[in-house]
Amino acid sequence: MSRNNPNKDSQTPDAKKSISLPVSRVRLIMKSSPDVSSINQDALFLTTKATELFVQHLALSSFNNGSGKDSNTLEYSDLAKTTEENETFHFLTDILPKKILARDYLKTLEQMQEEEEEADL
Amino acid sequence: MASSSGNDDDLTIPRAAINKMIKETLPNVRVANDARELVVNCCTEFIHLISSEANEICNKSDKKTISPEHVINALESLGFASYITEVKDVLQECKTVALKRRKASSRLENLGIPEEELLRQQQELFAKARQQQAELAQQEWLQVQQAAQQAQMAAASASAAQQAGSSQDEDEEDDL
Numbered sequence: 440m441s442r443n444n445p446n447k448d449s450q451t452p453d454a455k456k457s458i459s460l461p462v463s464r465v466r467l468i469m470k471s472s473p474d475v476s477s478i479n480q481d482a483l484f485l486t487t488k489a490t491e492l493f494v495q496h497l498a499l500s501s502f503n504n505g506s507g508k509d510s511n512t513l514e515y516s517d518l519a520k521t522t523e524e525n526e527t528f529h530f531l532t533d534i535l536p537k538k539i540l541a542r543d544y545l546k547t548l549e550q551m552q553e554e555e556e557e558a559d560l
Numbered sequence: 561m562a563s564s565s566g567n568d569d570d571l572t573i574p575r576a577a578i579n580k581m582i583k584e585t586l587p588n589v590r591v592a593n594d595a596r597e598l599v600v601n602c603c604t605e606f607i608h609l610i611s612s613e614a615n616e617i618c619n620k621s622d623k624k625t626i627s628p629e630h631v632i633n634a635l636e637s638l639g640f641a642s643y644i645t646e647v648k649d650v651l652q653e654c655k656t657v658a659l660k661r662r663k664a665s666s667r668l669e670n671l672g673i674p675e676e677e678l679l680r681q682q683q684e685l686f687a688k689a690r691q692q693q694a695e696l697a698q699q700e701w702l703q704v705q706q707a708a709q710q711a712q713m714a715a716a717s718a719s720a721a722q723q724a725g726s727s728q729d730e731d732e733e734d735d736l
Binding site: 457458459460461464465467468469471472473474475476477478479480481482484485486488489490491492493494495496497498499501502511512513514515517518526527530531533534535 | 571572573574577578580581582585586588589590591592594595598599601602603604605606607608609610611612614615624625626627628630631632635638639640642643646647649650651653654655
């Protein structure tokens with residue numbers, strides 16, 4: 440039910456028109472942050488709105504700076520690129536593992552194993 | 561998508577909400593699936609970032625609860641100052657809504673007209689309505705009566721004419 444109606448918050452139904460993300464979920468995520476104790480209700484709305492703006496900002500920035508503009512597609516690489524180039528988005532570097540082809544990874548694994556075996560001999 | 565294992569770190573904004581926002585921001589643009597997944601995770605990361613910063617600012621002040629002010633300062637110090645204007649608008653809206661609700665509940669009490677007066681006005685209106693109904697009913701009754709009288713008269717003259725006609729016939733017969 441909450442999926443279909445993410446705006447369910449019995450406290451202030453009208454303010455929700457300007458917020459699309461589920462406030463309750465944002466609260467849960469905030470509380471899972473270490474040391475965060477209590478959050479004022481208005482502060483919660485603010486954070487939710489800020490997160491919305493962030494999504495828009497990230498999407499637009501990635502699309503405009505990336506190669507996606509020509510192909511009209513937003514790709515993972517566009518996001519990775521904008522994260523690198525934009526200082527404000529640097530906090531995202533940790534969750535953006537550099538993607539490598541599976542076969543390259545397997546090759547690297549093999550190489551590592553070979554090196555180990557040689558070292559054992 | 562919340563993990564059923566209940567692990568806090570798996571908490572994310574529902575994918576559907578993110579998809580909707582991306583679609584509204586970039587209409588007619590295809591978005592790769594792994595890109596969508598990434599945006600979902602970036603959101604969580606962003607929320608943690610803001611919460612931690614706001615929490616630190618809150619700790620430095622002598623407050624125990626993170627306030628809107630703390631969040632705004634956090635946005636500023638983290639380089640998201642461009643969000644502040646819009647974010648403040650939402651704050652204003654929240655306050656307005658709360659104010660409206662408080663006003664609405666007191667509005668009824670403060671109509672300016674005491675209850676007895678309202679009751680009196682209501683009774684007056686009812687009385688007037690009843691009178692109008694009575695007058696209407698009377699008019700109709702009169703009309704019915706008039707119609708009945710006319711009908712009677714018409715019937716009477718008709719039979720009178722008949723009688724007059726038949727007595728003439730009798731006289732004629734006698735003469736023959």
